[in-house]
Amino acid sequence: MFSGLRPSAAQATGVAVNGGEPLTVRHWVRHSPAQRAARFLIWFVIVAVLVMAARSIEVIPEFIADAPEQVGDLLKRMWPPAVDYYPKGIHAALVETLHIASLGTILAIVMAVPFGLLAARNLTPNRLVNLLAKLVLVSSRSVNSLVWALLFVGIFGPGALAGTLAIAFRSIGFIGKLMAEAIEESHKGSIEALQAAGASKGAEIWYGYWPQIRPAFWSLVLLRWDINVRESAVLGLVGAGGIGMVMDSAQNLFQWDRVAMVLIAIFAVVVIAEVVITQIRKRIL
Secondary structure (H helix, E strand, O other), X not given: OOOOOOOOHHHXXXXXXXXXXXXXXXXXXXXXXXXXXXXHHHHHHXXXXXXXXXXXXXOOHHHHHHHHHHHHHHHHHHOOOOHHHHHHHHHHHHHHHHHHHHHHHXXXXXXXXXXXXXXXXOOOOOHHHHHHHHHHHHHHHHOOHHHHHHHHHHHHOOOHHHHHHHHHHHHHHHHHHHHHHHHHOOOOHHHHHHHHOOOOHHHHHHHHHHHHHHHHHHHHHHHHHHHHHHHHOOHHHHOOOOHHHHHHHHHHOXXXXXXXXXXXXXXXXXXXXXXXXXXXXXXXX
């Protein structure tokens, strides 16, 4: 921001005003020296990080120059998509992907609700319990779904079970954190009225908090299911079931027309899921 208005002509030339002493010339600048130094430091850090990142990833110029030709060759191999492969090789895996996303979201809700209640400061005054609940939610969000999938594939073996648990454990932190924030933002009027009437903690939650957070809760559940549909489509790349396993198999065998059909199917499911979520939100929220 400008630190002041532009001085008058009399001030700029040092001419006396109303017979008084000549005024000192004042030069206005956009930023103070401290602000300029801070801006320079920020830009310097950004440029330094970009330079270090560019050097560490070891970009090979020859590969970049050859990329358009490789993309064109890949698209030629993908066209036309293997439409006849969908009924026998893609449909069942696509349905399994939707099952993984749906069951994983339901399991996440069951596990996230208790932690969301414990993570809300106004509902759980015990600081230790509150911090432990937040630690669980942070731990869930900090681990990517593919990492969860690798962990559960190692425990339960390849298949849809590993993918379902990966989706569930990844979603706990998302649902629990936003639920706790919605509880903390609830109005205190109805809560205090229930407390004054001697209501139990369960009645306080059900009749005081739940009516206020219900729209936000179902909105975030629908959003998380939409996200889980996208994430479950790639879990098969690490053996966690779903359509990702079909795509991984087709890639390993260089069957690019089948890869194209898998990508089209995934895109169609994501678009349909988005439309369904939008319509459900209009009707229940």
